[in-house]
Amino acid sequence: MAKTDIGPLDYKTMLPPVISRNYGKWLYHEILKPGVLMHIAESGEALYTVRAGSPRLLSTDHIRDICDIAEKYCDGYLRFTSRHNIEFLLDDKSKIDPLIAELSSRNYPVGGTGHSISNIVHTQGWVHCHTPATDASGPVKALMDEIYEHFTSSTLPAHVRIALACCLNMCGAVHCSDIAILGIHRTVPKPDNSRVPNTCEIPSTVASCPTGAIRGDMKNKTVTINDEKCMYCGNCYTVCPAMPIADPENDGISIWVGGKVSNARSAPKFSKLAIPFLPNNPPRWPEVVDAVKNIIEVYARHAKKHERVGEWIERVGWERFFTLTGIPFTDAHIDDFDMATETFRTTTQFKWG
């Protein structure tokens, strides 16, 4: 019988000696070049970090390759970031360039630091999820190919955090990203009356609906949906597998902008809707890639130094954001869920676009 509740491996046994010696005693850091950090401790010792991009979905053989590199240059010490990057941790400055040369020869992008676009936080999509409205890895790969140079350089006004979630459940919690790519459904789930009675609990299915669109049909031991009230969140499907919502022709992607998590300068904020719907067009989602590139390019041209996407938009105004990006504004952009009126313009102060 296996031991239970032993908890994770103790991180203290995973730290490189230079970190153990200087734990909690770091003085300052510099970005030596894109993808390379130098942290100096009070003791005067230096820790160097080389950051490389990864597809997040990794085979065990690839992980072994990463281990080979870490053993060759970093005595076997590495870490991963919250955005799926790999960080090689070194205490010998002379090994940085040979490490980068080897990473480059193996096609690892080195970067993701400073005013760059780091790796895209993303979810499982069609690879492994049961509720996706789009794929995750595919759109991410297609987009990162196109904005690769923003990962390996640091030339934007500020860093731009992009995240992708393949449905509203948002395993990737994309709702506070500079640019969020969100899979959405647009059609009402269809209860399978032959399966609902045996598969689903009616009261919890009814309770799962945020808009009260689901009613119990106790006579037939199933549920009915008020189509007009349904906003396609898919929450009922999570509770009741017998009411599928996926719809290949109508599922797709929405784009949200201007969120942030950090408290630097302005407070953390949600991303807001920029583009309500773009089609799923695998394998390379050209409409999505073009839309995101356009937003990045307009932002790069107009934002002031250190301004995050949301800070730039709030300075110039949302009306100007739509003019500058050429994105059409529609009634879908105007909130009609709880607290919607808080977003209505209750002043005569606005720009003409």
Place this chain on the structure above:
Amino acid sequence: MTKPKTPLLDQLEDGKWPSFVTEIKQAAQKSPMAEDLLAQLELSYHDKIGHWKHGGIVGVKGYGGGVIGRYSDRPDIFPNIQAFHTMRVNHPTGWFYKTDALRKLCEIWDKHGSGLTNLHGSTGDAILLGTTTEHIQPCFDDLSAAGFDLGGSGSALRTPSACVGPGRCEWACIDSLDICYNLTMEYQDQIHRPMFPYKFKIKISACPNDCVASIARSDFSVIGTWKGKIIIDQAQIATYATTDLDIQKEVCDLCPTKCMEWDGKTLKIHDGDCNRCMHCINLLPKALRPGKEKGATILIGGKAPIVQGALLSWVIVPFMKLTPPYTELKDLIVRIQDWWDENGKSRERLGELVSRVGMRVFLKAMGLTAVPQMVKAPRSNPYVFYWPEEIEKKEVK
């Protein structure tokens, strides 16, 4: 065996960014499961729809979570992924690894699963992607023998996560790694045996830059901060002034509280006006450091949209000192969870519950005193509730 034809996915091997398709193909050289996964994914790319069935309960002895059941909806074509379950392995705090640990993980996963992983999943766990029902328990046995344990899933405490903190960062105001590891070990039972109304997430960032998105992604957010003066090294300020960094324009003018003055020689900070946003410290790391009295702001309620809309965490304790064994912090967590467990409806997150019953009720239950730091502004509507004991009663004779 003939290799599956994947003309759509093959197009995602072009381009400079590392390709997940290459990863699946690499695993497929050894694993028939990975090969069927590749073929099913190609079908999804063709059909524009996922081909995984909903749910299915699988697990290991003694736990109620940590394994996510997954079944193909086309087992007739893809028999090797008829069952293709996920195992969540609790990552070492801060995602630090020595390669021998990663190699061991790979060895176990090659023995029991598809050879495909996520480093890492959204909760922070190392995700082992795809195994059969028969292999779950033996895989867990091998993981446990090697010192690994599973993370949380379902209506449980999810695997807590933390920023790199004092492991590398000069801005760390709290030991995010130790707090995270300590809480993870303390709450093993809550992680492994779902017993709450819904999921509960704890994330710990060591400064207000919030590198693990604690404020957006956790029901219970711990964010390092400080009291007292920002420590200034004027000599280093002078050095920065000789670089192409414009202290007035890039630092002072962008300060949200305008609490800084720069006369070309000396930087003055009116610390009483500072809201500790980190902007100046981020820009001048050699010259400015967080103040000496360090601790954390505790916030609650953060979550993604499902069910009642997304929430950002809000302040409930403006400042808490955090030193081992973190008794005050743990007392608060337990009080909150007990109250939520008692009052929350099924699938109601903590933030939604507080939003439904009101902060007034929450604060009273927690024994916390209302302070202005908890709100952006006081209420503007007059619909104020009072507790019965606050109202003078006339004796009726």
